[in-house]
Amino acid sequence: MKLxxxxxxxxxxxxxxxxxxxxxxxxxxxxxxxxSYVDNxxxxxxxxxxxxxxxxxxxxxxxxxxxxxSYYLPLKEEYLTIEDDTIPGHLIxxxxxxxxxxxxxxxxxxxxxxTFVVNKKxxxxxxxxxxxxxxxxxxxxxxxxxxxxxxxxxxxxxxxxLYTNRVLKPxxxxxxxxxxxQKFPNFGSYKxxxxxxSDFQYLDISxxxxxxxxxxxxxxxxxxxxxxxxxxxxxxxILQSKIENMFEQEDIADELKVRLLEMQKILNRLKSITKTLxxxxxxxxxxxxxxxxxxxxxxxQEVYDEISVRLSxxxxxxxxxxxxxxxxxxxxxxLIFNLFFxxxxxxxxxxxxxxxxxxxxxxxxxxxIVNITDNGIGxxxxxxxxxxxxxxxxRQSMQQDSFGLxxxxxxxxxxxxxxxxxxxxxxxxxxxxxxxFPADIIGSVS
Amino acid sequence: xxxxxxEDEEALAHELEIxxxxxxxxxxxxxxxxxxxxxxxxxxxxxxxxDLGLPDYDGLDLLKEAKKNNPDxxxxxxxxxxEIYDRVRGLDLGADDYLPKPFSLLELQSRxxxxxxxxxxxxxxxxxxxxxxxxxxDRTINCHDAVVSTITxxxxxxxxxxxxxxxxxxxxxxxxxxxxxxxxxxxxxxxxIDAHIKNIRKKLNxxxxxxxxxxxxGLGYKIKMNI
Numbered sequence: 001m002k003l004x005x006x007x008x009x010x011x012x013x014x015x016x017x018x019x020x021x022x023x024x025x026x027x028x029x030x031x032x033x034x035x036s037y038v039d040n041x042x043x044x045x046x047x048x049x050x051x052x053x054x055x056x057x058x059x060x061x062x063x064x065x066x067x068x069x070s071y072y073l074p075l076k077e078e079y080l081t082i083e084d085d086t087i088p089g090h091l092i093x094x095x096x097x098x099x100x101x102x103x104x105x106x107x108x109x110x111x112x113x114x115t116f117v118v119n120k121k122x123x124x125x126x127x128x129x130x131x132x133x134x135x136x137x138x139x140x141x142x143x144x145x146x147x148x149x150x151x152x153x154x155x156x157x158x159x160x161x162l163y164t165n166r167v168l169k170p171x172x173x174x175x176x177x178x179x180x181x182q183k184f185p186n187f188g189s190y191k192x193x194x195x196x197x198s199d200f201q202y203l204d205i206s207x208x209x210x211x212x213x214x215x216x217x218x219x220x221x222x223x224x225x226x227x228x229x230x231x232x233x234x235x236x237x238i239l240q241s242k243i244e245n246m247f248e249q250e251d252i253a254d255e256l257k258v259r260l261l262e263m264q265k266i267l268n269r270l271k272s273i274t275k276t277l278x279x280x281x282x283x284x285x286x287x288x289x290x291x292x293x294x295x296x297x298x299x300x301q302e303v304y305d306e307i308s309v310r311l312s313x314x315x316x317x318x319x320x321x322x323x324x325x326x327x328x329x330x331x332x333x334x335l336i337f338n339l340f341f342x343x344x345x346x347x348x349x350x351x352x353x354x355x356x357x358x359x360x361x362x363x364x365x366x367x368x369i370v371n372i373t374d375n376g377i378g379x380x381x382x383x384x385x386x387x388x389x390x391x392x393x394x395r396q397s398m399q400q401d402s403f404g405l406x407x408x409x410x411x412x413x414x415x416x417x418x419x420x421x422x423x424x425x426x427x428x429x430x431x432x433x434x435x436x437f438p439a440d441i442i443g444s445v446s
Numbered sequence: 447x448x449x450x451x452x453e454d455e456e457a458l459a460h461e462l463e464i465x466x467x468x469x470x471x472x473x474x475x476x477x478x479x480x481x482x483x484x485x486x487x488x489x490x491x492x493x494x495x496x497d498l499g500l501p502d503y504d505g506l507d508l509l510k511e512a513k514k515n516n517p518d519x520x521x522x523x524x525x526x527x528x529e530i531y532d533r534v535r536g537l538d539l540g541a542d543d544y545l546p547k548p549f550s551l552l553e554l555q556s557r558x559x560x561x562x563x564x565x566x567x568x569x570x571x572x573x574x575x576x577x578x579x580x581x582x583x584d585r586t587i588n589c590h591d592a593v594v595s596t597i598t599x600x601x602x603x604x605x606x607x608x609x610x611x612x613x614x615x616x617x618x619x620x621x622x623x624x625x626x627x628x629x630x631x632x633x634x635x636x637x638x639i640d641a642h643i644k645n646i647r648k649k650l651n652x653x654x655x656x657x658x659x660x661x662x663x664g665l666g667y668k669i670k671m672n673i
Contacts, residue, residue, distance in 0.1 A: 230526050231526075233526035233546075233547040233548055234455055234458070234499075234526050234547060234548075236547070236548040237455075237458055237526070237547040237548035237549065238455060238457045238458045238461065239548075240548045240549075240550065240551075241458060241461035241462065241465065241551055242457075242461055244461075244465070244550060244551045244552065244620075245461055245464050245465055245468075245551065247615075247617070248465075248468065248614065254664070254665070257615075257665055258664050258665065261617050261619070261664075261665060261666075264617055264619045264620075265619055268619045268623070271548055275630060276630055279630050305598065305599060305600065306600070306626065306629060308598070308600075309600070309638050309641045309642050309645065310638055310641075312641070312645075313638070313641050337629075338629065338630050341629055342630075409630060
């Protein structure tokens with residue numbers, strides 16, 4: 001998952017959690033707040049009342065000596081009663097929710113009950129406020145709070161989104177320009193990613209430095225292979241000429257000639273390895289032009305001409321099932337020839353007597369796929385990841401006179417032409433090499 | 447035939463000299479580009495073999511000088527720098543052939559003979575071998591009045607190479623280098639030459655016995671011919 005997606009997701013989830021918590025807490029909180037507000041109010045009224053009673057006497061409320069007084073507001077939302085408290089030793093001072101019957105209506109009140117003594121007479125004071133009015137005020141309060149909350153959450157999500165987008169943009173650029181789409185090991189020139197975030201600056205410069213180091217190492221390796229193989233050519237050439245001249249000399253015994261022949265064979269092996277390494281380094285240094293145009297069937301015919309003797313040695317059937325009109329353009333004929341030659345040669349080498357090699361094509365999304373399928377000895381699963389490695393030798397290739405550069409050549413040539421290779425193989429049943437040619441090197445007959 | 451060998455590797459120059467002298471060429475050696483430049487200006491040669499990697503001189507400059515002062519000479523470039531650019535440049539500047547090191551001396555000889563045939567417009571080169579008549583120009587083989595049409599291109603290449611180096615044993619290595627030289631592959635010891643020779647014998651035997659194609663036990667093959 002992308003960092004941006006993760007951040008966005010986290011933002012949304014955290015805000016949702018906050019909203020849920022708020023929704024759960026608000027009614028409780030509001031109830032609590034309004035209750036304490038009401039309670040305070042009731043206590044204040046009580047103090048005021050007691051104050052009045054203290055200064056003006058109880059007569060103000062119970063003028064005619066009656067021991068009862070009650071006052072309701074018209075909507076019955078508040079009331080105040082004073083009555084005699086006849087229960088001896090009963091002194092209370094509480095605030096509770098209780099129901100009262102007022103003019104045939106049962107109404108729930110928040111009631112402050114307080115006993116007080118005036119002129120040695122005990123009275124019970126009750127001040128009540130209806131609970132319904134409490135809820136009446138808290139409901140709109142809650143909805144306003146929700147609305148404000150939702151608004152703020154949406155606003156912060158938007159702001160977060162915009163800001164993370166902005167802050168993470170350089171990271172996206174670094175990934176896009178430095179990591180994705182880089183054709184390893186051919187990196188383009190360094191382009192600084194503009195950012196004020198020091199971490200990203202550091203990341204950018206570090207990646208750049210690492211790329212430079214890799215590039216330098218690659219360059220060194222290529223130069224080394226190129227130089228080494230060039231340097232080896234002259235001494236090999238001298239040795240080869242010497243052996244050839246000695247071989248021609250008439251006064252040399254046959255026994256010596258056989259040994260010269262062995263030397264020649266070994267020298268030839270050295271020569272092949274050096275030439276192949278040089279070829280790979282030349283391909284990697286892009287020293288070949290890609291200007292040729294050729295029909296695949298003609299090319300495969302040429303491969304067949306070169307290789308027919310090897311096919312007949314093992315009595316292997318070779319079927320080219322390719323339409324006439326498949327043309328490759330902008331390729332290097334010499335290299336593509338060698339690509340097919342090596343693949344077919346391998347299909348012969350790692351095949352059984354009376355085996356079969358079939359070459360077919362298919363089209364897929366504009367690209368052309370050439371399948372080279374054999375029913376030979378196959379490649380084991382553990383060997384599969386290494387088949388394109390240089391000088392990698394496998395048990396079955398040890399029996400063949402090979403030095404482990406056939407498939408590396410194929411790989412280099414394919415990479416040079418942007419041809420993808422996929423390999424399927426089942427041990428003892430055969431292998432299938434799929435060459436996927438990109439659309440721009442497939443031409444039409446004209 | 448006069449050959450000028452321009453090669454700074456003394457050992458290689460020496461081997462070239464031995465080989466070419468054995469094959470009746472008259473040779474001169476220059477180890478430096480400077481001395482070669484002087485020689486080219488003074489004397490005329492039939493062949494000039496130029497090593498491109500001279501320490502004191504650009505081999506391509508020597509080629510230009512040779513083309514100017516020795517217009518009739520055939521120039522063959524020998525180089526360890528088998529780069530495409532050099533090859534194209536060399537042939538553009540008028541080199542007659544290009545041999546990347548390491549090359550076989552036999553290959554050099556066959557290239558020189560090919561150039562001679564081309565330059566001096568030799569008429570059809572026809573060779574008579576036993577009951578067969580082999581036309582190297584048209585690449586045909588006849589036996590009495592019958593045309594041997596079953597021989598493949600590769601097989602003819604082998605026969606032609608053996609004829610070119612007649613009465614000499616050619617090793618399997620030398621033969622496979624000649625016919626598969628341009629193919630870069632993974633095998634360092636191909637015994638496919640034997641299969642080719644077997645096929646050639648089988649195909650020719652239909653017409654007449656090719657006694658002239660000899661197997662030299664343990665060494666290779668040769669074509670025996672009376673000169």
